[in-house]
Structure formats: structure tokens, C-alpha cells
Amino acid sequence: MIEEKSLYKTAKDLNVAQIDSSNTVFHRSPVNNVRLGKLNIRGKTAKTPLFMPVATRGTVRALTPSQLKEIGFEMILSNTYHLHERPGEEVIDKLGGLHKFMNWDGLILTDSGGYQVFSLSSHRKITDEGVFFRSVLDGKEIYLTPEKVLHIQKKLNTNIAIFLDECPEYPCNARREEESLIRTLKFAERSIKVERNPGQLFFGVVQGGMNFKLRQECAQALLSLGVDGLAIGGLSMGEDSSLTREVLAATLEVIPEDKPRYLMGAGSDILTYIKMGIDMFDSVFPTRLARHASAFLYNGERINISNKRFKEDASPLDEGCDCYACRNFSRAYIRHLFLCDEILGKTLLSIHNLTVLFKTVNALNS
């Protein structure tokens, strides 16, 4: 499909120092064949499979870092585009990097802004050079290039930096799938050459729409560039979940066992994807739904705690849960908080939903 084989330059061709692969260790569980692993980065460790709570602007909404640690999280995700926009990477750098700025001593992965290329598509223009955004905050022009997003992530001093990519809309035609893939790979070639902080890992983003072959070519091209891990983007865009699984399976076929695989933005069907071989997840779902009164149960159901049937319900959100919310508060109380629009309601449900996700994933990796 891709004519220009010159895209497939290797790390060797590009004269790039590769990261020591001892950063990441994976094996298959003898019990259930699930991939179990450890990300070891700059003396910090996170067990995989793992779910990353989303701290878009340097805070997981409605929660303190202490509350996140109490749940057990070892790694969170933040966003390069949004932090560049406000407060700016220079400010964060002066204050000692993102870990210190937000008081998070676990690992941090930063998304590149590639997703904003998609989600803010009415506010941006993309070329082979980079992406122009019109800030929705103040109309200011923001110009991101593959190099610049990595410079920003260097200043943020996060543990895993993601390359700038182009995520095509879904559905789109074959030409768009290929065009965005070629651009993603051109961006990746420039990205791999950028200087990084010691021990910072570089992940490329696999695009290629719903075309299995393009997906595989993209993954192989990124691997040949010497990326430390692969982020799989452009899925869960509204396509049938069976198609998501098929595209994912085809992609995973070409990724060696020693490379971490991060499925971007998947907030549901996580156990299925873990069994398929995915190590890392992130999603705003658990916290966003929490702020809208929706509580996760361990059986996979969700309840809206504002419902009148919980008015006098003395039981916790989920009987089997030992999170701070379930140890100390009834459904009736949390309902009351939501009816009164009290912040504590959002905090308690966020703690609970993240706990459900954490424990569900953690049951496999411990």
C-alpha cells in the first residue's frame, strides 16, 4: 500500500541511541497466559497490566494525589497539548517538572496532543510540517511539530513521551487512512531523532484506520525506528467492538513480546484487551461518569446514584468494595450529595469508580 519504502528507515539508519530494553520486563502468567510485566523507569516501577487515571491538566479531577495513591495507582496520564496551553511547559520546568508541580511521585505518561489534532479538528490545520491550533481559551495560535511536542514533554520531564501523530476520523476512506498513516510515520521519523531526558521512554502511535495491513506496516515501521513501546490510537472511535478487536489482533501480531502496548483511550472491555495482550490503558470515563453520578459495580453494571430508589439505601455503592467511599458512606448519602450538587459527591464516586477499575485490572497482575 505504501509506496515510499524509504519511510522504513531503521533506528540504525537514523543513528539514534536506543533505550535499554531492560526498562520493561514482560512474561506470560502461567495461570491464565495474561501478559504480566513491569515498567521500570528512573527507579520507579509500575506493574502491568495497568490503568492510568487521566490528569489532563495536571490533576485527576476532584481527587488529591493522596487519594490516588491510596487506591494503588502507580502511573497516571497527562496531556502535552493542554499543559502547553496552560500553564505552559516553561512554568512547569521552572517549578521542577510535572511530578513535582502536581505532587505525583509515581510514573507519568504524557499524550502528545495527537488526539487533539482529531478532537479539536475544527480549530486546527494539519500539514506535513506540523499542526496549527487556534486555542479555544483565548484564540491564540498554537503550532505543534513532532519536535516541539517532544521538547515540551522533555520540559515536563515525564516518564513516557508520545510522538505526535494524526488520528483519522472514523469512518474514512482508504485514501485518508493511508494519508494519515504516512504523515504519522513521517512525524515519527523526525520524532525519534529528538533529544530526550535520561531514561525517558518514547512511544510511537500506531494509526492506519481499520485497515489491518496498514496497521501492521505502521507498527513495524515504528519498531524499526527503535521506539520503546507502541501506543495504539484511532480505535474505539465509534466502530463496532468486533472490528476494534480484529484491528487490534492484527496489530498485535507484529509486535514482539518485549514491547509494551498501550491502547489509547479505552475505558471499557479492558479485560478483553488485556487477554489479547494489551498492557496499558487510560480513559476519562471512570472519573467523567463519576462526576455525572454514575457508579461502577464490580459485576460490570453501572448505577446512577441520583436515582430515587437509593433515597434510603444504607448500603455502600458496591458491597464488595473497600474503597474510602464504600467503607464510610451509604448510597443514600452520596445521592444526597449529588442532589445538592456538592463536590464531595464527585470526589467519592471518582474514588470508587477508579478503585473498581484498579482492582479489576490488578486482580490479573498480582
Add this chain to the structure above:
Amino acid sequence: MIEEKSLYKTAKDLNVAQIDSSNTVFHRSPVNNVRLGKLNIRGKTAKTPLFMPVATRGTVRALTPSQLKEIGFEMILSNTYHLHERPGEEVIDKLGGLHKFMNWDGLILTDSGGYQVFSLSSHRKITDEGVFFRSVLDGKEIYLTPEKVLHIQKKLNTNIAIFLDECPEYPCNARREEESLIRTLKFAERSIKVERNPGQLFFGVVQGGMNFKLRQECAQALLSLGVDGLAIGGLSMGEDSSLTREVLAATLEVIPEDKPRYLMGAGSDILTYIKMGIDMFDSVFPTRLARHASAFLYNGERINISNKRFKEDASPLDEGCDCYACRNFSRAYIRHLFLCDEILGKTLLSIHNLTVLFKTVNALNS
């Protein structure tokens, strides 16, 4: 001034069992002559002088009970009127009382709804029988009587219940001052006869506008009814602070040393009032100002953390503070949270402001 001396019935006349005064112990500090004390209620203790964070609807806004305990608070305030309106005292009773409902194992004082008689004056009609409110939530009619507010507080099972009173507007003429005082005392006479939970303390509210003599008569009348303590209402209504102090001093003259004195709704000049002999305070100020980006300093100043000058300020809110916010976050980070309208900003400033108030008061009582 008051013609009807029949108002001054004593507890004995009314055949009311009085509370054991060993509930409260006060002495004067040998160091600075400040009143130091202990409220001992149902096996729970709170040292005085004390400041009560306000949990109007059963939650101190933006904070968990754990965060309040970590600061050191032993007593909080909640509101009878608002909890009656939503979720209703029957619900809270079924769920084991307000302590269990909101997971607060310290002491709780409930305001009576008397202040809402004033603050919701466009939505209510007051007679010698009681007060009709039109709920601002749903237009439903709410009828409160002196007996009913105590029945509600019995169901909430709080530690200190406050009588229904009438708080006159400021300024008002002599007739209004006297009229509202007479009604407050008539309400009090009915209140003292109401059955209470074992060990629940009853506080009457001293009204009488800015008239020293009325204030003293009111306090004496309440004391003769056998109240366990006195709440002083109707001050800090916009009058000069020198007048506040004069009215307060006149009132305190007639209150014996063994009775706790609670100055309602005072959020500033607390040290002055403590030196005058006040034991208990509440105010929404520290948390309300926190939610509007205003941080307290120990020197009595306030800073608005949204200010641009804090953009790169790596220092904590106050160098001398050891609260969770100051131990872990910079002014620059908290500013960023406010600019992004992130909930964590409100939480951190609420923790900080309450800590400043707690420590300022606690420096006197430990």
C-alpha cells in the same frame, strides 16, 4: 422595656429536667486569662475555644471528613432547615442519625433555621406560632415551629440543638428589636419543654438587636429557663465592629462562667472575641473564600491565588503552614488549578484556610 414579666418563667416553673452542667468545664488560662474549656457530650469531647467548619447540607464543601479530622477539628456545624428540606430528617434518622449519615464521629451542633428566618425573609412569613417558608428548591411550603425544629434536631441526633429564634434585620427600630426579642423568648419557653435525646444540649439564642439592655434581659431569661449554653445571634449584620464588641460585652456581663457562649456566624476578629470570653464560632467564610481563590495567611492578610504574580511562585501558600496543601503544592500549582476551574484548587484552599483558622484558635487552647 419588656412589660410581660411572665416571659421570665424559670426552668423550675416549667418543670423541665436540666442538663448536668458537668457536660461543660471552663476555667481561665493562668497565662493569658483566656477562657479554656471542654465540651463533654455523650463521651465525645471538644476543647474550647473552638471554630466549627460549616457543613450546611451535611458536608463541608469540597472536603472529606478525613481531611477535616486531619486538620484537627472536633466539632462541626450543620443546618436544621436545609437538612429538613433535603434529604429530610426521616431519611437521616433511618440511616442512623447525622453523624453516621455524613461519617463524622466528632461533635455536631445544628443551627435551628432561625438564621434562614432572616436570610430567606422574602420567602417566609413569621407569626407567634412559627414560620412558614416557601422552599426555594421546589416551592413546597415548609412550616417550622419551635417544637418542630427541636423534633428535627432530635431525629438528626446532633449534640447541640439550637432553639428557633427571630433574628431582626439591621438596622431596625426599637420596636422591631423588642418585638423579635419577645418572639424569640416565647419560642424559647416552648422549646425548653421539648423532649430531647439523652445528653443532647439545648442552646437558646440571644437576640435584642443592638440594645444592651434587651440583650441582657434576653440572656437572663434564657438562663432562667435552664438552657445549657447561649448562642449569640444577630451580630456581624453590617454594624460597626466597635458596636459588635459593645453589644457582645454587655451580653457577656450577665452570662455565668460555667455556660458555653457561641457567637453565631463570626468569621473574622475571632481572637478579639475569644479574649472577650466567647468559646465557640462558626463561619462559611474560610471555605467560601477558598472556593473563590482567596487564601488566608497567618499574619491576618488574604491573597487571591489567581493573581498573575503567583504564576511561577514555588513557595507554599504560607511558609509557616504545615497543612496538606502547603506541604505538597506551590502557589503556582494552586493558581493553575483555579485558572482551569479544577475542583482540587477549591479542596486545597479549603484545607488551608480551615487549617489557618484552626491553628489560630488552637494556639490559645492547648
